[in-house]
Amino acid sequence: RLLLAAHYVTLHAACRAKAAAPGYTEMAQKLAMSLVRYCDILPADRVFFEAGQACKAAGRLGPAFVLLNRFLDLCDAMEDRDGSSALDNAEFEGTDIPFDFCLAESPYAADPEREEVRDWVLTMSMDHKVEPALGTRACPKCGAAAYDAGLGCKCGAKFKPCVVTGMPVWRGRGELPAESVFGGFHSGGLAFKDFIEFTLKLD
Incomplete structure (x- = not known):
């Protein structure tokens, strides 16, 4: 899991750096959503913040609301170490997003960013056109209906993560096996630029 988390973090950073280019915003959003699965080994507040902001940038306001609201809950929990700010996991039931994780000593986002997020969440909570829910x-x-970024379903079905985005591969589509792409990239068999350009053509 640590290797995959590092792999997706690297790709996410690369996509964010090219967010202005066509196709990269959606790619960054998928990677950010996948990284939420690793909130037990990555800083939890950061992955929820970045996933929420990525969904917001991609126009997915419902998931953005849920993720950024979770981020705010985590920030409140950091400030209230006595445990009275218990986290509500109801919106994440039935997903593979961990509930058990450690809180950082201080929030990832600065005060102005947190206040901006808080204002946005409050505004969205009054917008009846936005359904505050994760995608299915x-x-x-x-x-x-199954969580669209999850690697399983309550029926017991399991899905492999896409080597490019971390999102579930619901059906085989005939592309290169994930092991081949992953191994080729990390062994130097694929140049980073070629790897990114190659993956952006897959749909």
Whole structure:
């Protein structure tokens, strides 16, 4: 898990650096959502903050609300170490997002950023056009709604993570096996620039 987390963090940073270029905003959003699965080994407040901001930039306001609200809850918990600010996990039930993680000593985002997020969440909470929920899609095995960034379904189906985005590969599509791309990149068999350009063409 540590290797995959480092891999996705690296790709996410590269996509964020090129966010102005076509296709990179969506790629960054998918990677940020995937990194939330690693909130037990990465700074939890940071991954929720970055995933929420990425969803917001991609126009996915419902998931952005949920993730940024979680970020604010984590910030409150950091300031209230006696445990009275218990986290509500209801919106993450049925996902593979960990509930058990350590809090950092101080929030990742600076005070102005946190206040900006707090204002945005408050505004969205009064917008009845925005449904505060994580994205779902039909499980290809049972047809039930499943968390769209999760690697499993309540029916027991398991999905491999895409080597490029970390998102679940719901169905085989004939592209290069994940092991080949992952191994080639880290062994130097694929140049970073070529790797990014190659993956942006996959859909």
